[in-house]
Amino acid sequence: MTEQAAAPLQPRSMGTSTIRLDGRLKVSGAAPYAVEHPADAPPLHAWLVQSTVARGRVSALDAQQALAHPGVVSVLDHTNAPRLEDTSNGELAILQDARVGFRGQIVAVVLAETLETAREGAALVRVTYQAEEHAAELRVDNATYRPDSVNPDMDTDTDEGDVEAALAGADVVVDETYRTPYEHNSPMEPHALVATWDDAGEGTVLDLVDSTQGVHGVVSALAPMLGLEPGQVRVRAPHVGGGFGSKGEPHSHEMAAALAARTTGGRPVSLAVTRQQMFALTGYRTATISRFRLGARSDGTLLAIDHQVFEQTSAIREYAEQTASPTRMMYAAPDRRTSHRLAVLDVAVPSWMRAPGEMPGMFAHETAMDELAVACGVDPIVLRELNEPATDPETGKPFNNRRLLDCLHRGAQRFGWSGRPAGARASADGEWWVGTGVASATYPMMVQPGNSARVRSLDGGRYSVAIGAVDIGTGAWTVLTQIAADALDVDPAAIELEIGDSSLPAATVAGGSSGTSSWGGAIVAASQLFRNDHGDSPDPGVETTASAAEDPVAEEYALHSFGAVFAEARVHRYTGEVRVPRLLGVYSVGRVINPLTARSQFLGGLTMGLSAALFEESYRDARFGHIVTQDLATYHVATHADVTGVEAEWLDEEDYVATPMGSRGIGEIGIVGTSAAVANATYHATGLRVRELPLTADRFLP
Amino acid sequence: MRELEYVRADDAASAVALVSGEPEARFLAGGTNLVDHLKLGITAPRLLVDVSRLPLDAVEEYDAPGGTGLRIGANVRNSDLAAHPAVRASWPAVSRALLAGASGQIRHQATTAGNLLQRTRCVYFQDATTPCNKREPGTGCSAVGGYARYNAVLGASPDCVTVHPSDLAVALTALDAQVVVLGVSGERRIPMTGLHRLPGDRPDLDTVLEHGDLITAVELPPSAAARRSTYQKARDRASYAFALVSVAAGLELDGDVVRDVRIAWGGVAHRPWRATRAEDALRGQQLTEEAVLAAAELELEGATTTDQNAYKVPMIRNTTALACTRLAAGEVSR
């Protein structure tokens, strides 16, 4: 692969509010989602049978009745499913043995001529278990396992200076425990795919039309397990109805469809996970318990920061949320320590959910900061000014473009922070207590290695630009077209973008707010090399494929985005109900490539943060081991009526250290700090400090 | 879901005959509750008798003691009933209760009778893989010791601790509505206060209706308290959530003295809870916030709570005070 150092790009289309190129298709219902793709042959429908014990063995699986049901074609279980070459991924290695690792795990797959018969067939499969005692409750005292690293590959613990001594010498100590609940991503389009297995010819054996955040990631996870070469698996995902991290890596339903497709003699298999099944099978955010200690001088200057995280993973596959990661770089303090300990439970496998680590971690950190501000009698914004670090506390490197205080100051001005009463429970409006709160936000800047793009000239001055990126609803179709247009110095209308297909040049996941940076960098590199090699008037048909060379300058800096979130909360004096009439986020994220789609990302992140603050909670009944609030009538997300005044703005800036586009990432920062801002506002309204999400009405009643 | 037979009833009498003749038959109205249950595998009837096309969709006035009552056909859609001018004028609590429930789409589809007979939202009832006495008598009650936030605080039994989910039923209970029922032995009337049961040792029975009883109408009697009535619902989010607690209240004042008062509670018991002790305590008293709080306190004697649902006691008390004082102040408009 040719590597090319990408030169900074001058914005022409970038920075303009180009409307979504796929917008018309989507609003008219013409954009096909995974299972809507026409298959070559009528597909068989798959329905999953899930375990009803949390730990043990399948002792017998009787498919007689199911198979006798008209329309049912076959039932796959651990006795007859195709064998996998590699079973080290305990989440994906389904139907290989009789073990059950969590309640809701796939123990059989029913294939039938219609969706309804598949569903009824699944209900007719009789499974008996040898149940074993299970553990499914997260507590501080059982969270004792120390992982080798935390997601994605960070240190588990950090320890600098002498935290205990610093705390002992501090004038003011905040020592509190903060909790966030299990949360589920719940994208609008459930996880779904059509799988076809055809090993008759050369080339593609397994073909998937999938709902995923990364087509190449699905190939690299599934191919070796199935004994296939990467080139024998093709994954397409032209349109994806949201993921929020839950489609970042393949889950077991994708393996179920692949295994099933292998048994049908070439007939496609269509599998759509139900909303209820998503609560067991497609990832979620672990609950977290953060013991937070801040030691400060009486004026609020931090001396020590200690963040001990207790959370959980699944016994069948490890995932350690990096909850304390933002604590390592957020504020200055000479003595600082962080740690992560896990309870290893017989539960579904946790995974990425929008801003893994930062979201729960910053709820704890920013609520603790608010408590410190109250304890020291300083304004929360002044407290953050006091503790602004000169260099990155984690790496010692200089920050590039750390503009947290600019965000706070701009937000304070726009929100009207200055007249805020210092004390809590100071304002009422009729039946409501009214308060305001603030919190900082941060998210690391990431560019993933392993991306390349192909630029080819077409007739009439048009260009095909191809990369296996995925638009999960964020606007990648549009934004990548804009980047390509600027990189080739042509009008966006001259670009024919191809994405969402693993047969295109390799691309990394639409996750970690790294998609546009990583894919865009490759597109810029390939475009610039193309112009180098083929000039401004290339013959039709010439092409260049390249990836962006790593930028040594970026290595010298700590690269993060920052933001400030302001919330007004009203708490009903009679019922305890909480409403948030105003929410404002101000962000420093480098160049905003498309204000229209970027605003949607910020507003979406803020709304999701608001939703997490007030409503979202997956209740795990530890006696059974599964989530019992397993639909959207019981797992509450914010409705329109709850989201009445959300606004976002960003600083006018560019960051060419980060990317040749001058942009950083924007997908996740909106959810970070938001629930702390809301919680701090409810404290200011009521004088009641709630340290556990969600902030439901019952917590504000005596 | 299991294959089943689907029949469209020609008239009310044949619908009753069809369902009473088949133990595993059910009436189907808007289907917003029953169809979910079919898909979730928590009920598996052999026969569905669709009554949604029966001409039970009229809203008619009738002469009643003390004025004009309103007879509401069983198939009147929740959204139509909420918008009906006579309901809004003379029974505003009914309109407000309906509008506080579900979503616009569901209210367009849901019927009056179906709303009253919707089944509990207990998460274990809706999950066929967990024990539940209401779904499968004798298997146990998973809500005891489990997810208990929504559980009942009044009238629960060791066999079932869930609450009735309907908002409409609470308003109808407060305003002394009657349900008109057609059974195999003819028509009868059941007061709303007696329609739903407490769980006792038969939580599988939500109501006193016999298998095959068809609700044909609901009758709303007129009263001064009904004319000055409201519905107050506390919930987890601003819309589209079942009640944590709710209050339907109607008030007739003589100056600031209570001549008549009607209070029913939702979200606290296995049935809409008519707060007669609180009503008795308030009648003849000056209507003040303190008086309402004290009356509610009296009604709540004997409430049983756990860590998860203890909040319901202050919440229902405060919400009752809110509803009554707002009514007294004339703050509640349509």
Ligand SMILES: Cc1cc2nc3c(=O)[nH]c(=O)nc-3n(C[C@H](O)[C@H](O)[C@H](O)COP(=O)(O)OP(=O)(O)OC[C@H]3O[C@@H](n4cnc5c(N)ncnc54)[C@H](O)[C@@H]3O)c2cc1C
């Ligand atoms: C997401 C969601 C949120 C909701 N939120 C609320 C809420 O906040 N508040 C609220 O009150 N409700 C709420 N609902 C429930 C909704 O109001 C009910 O589903 C609806 O009212 C049921 O009416 P239906 O006509 O669709 O009944 P169906 O589903 O057709 O029937 C329900 C039951 O009534 C029986 N039945 C129907 N008609 C008759 C009759 N004439 N005689 C005898 N039996 C009959 C059926 O056999 C069945 O057992 C919600 C529902 C959903 C799905």
Ligand code: SF4
């Ligand atoms: S409370 Fe009632 S409905 Fe819920 S599990 Fe117990 S018996 Fe079933």
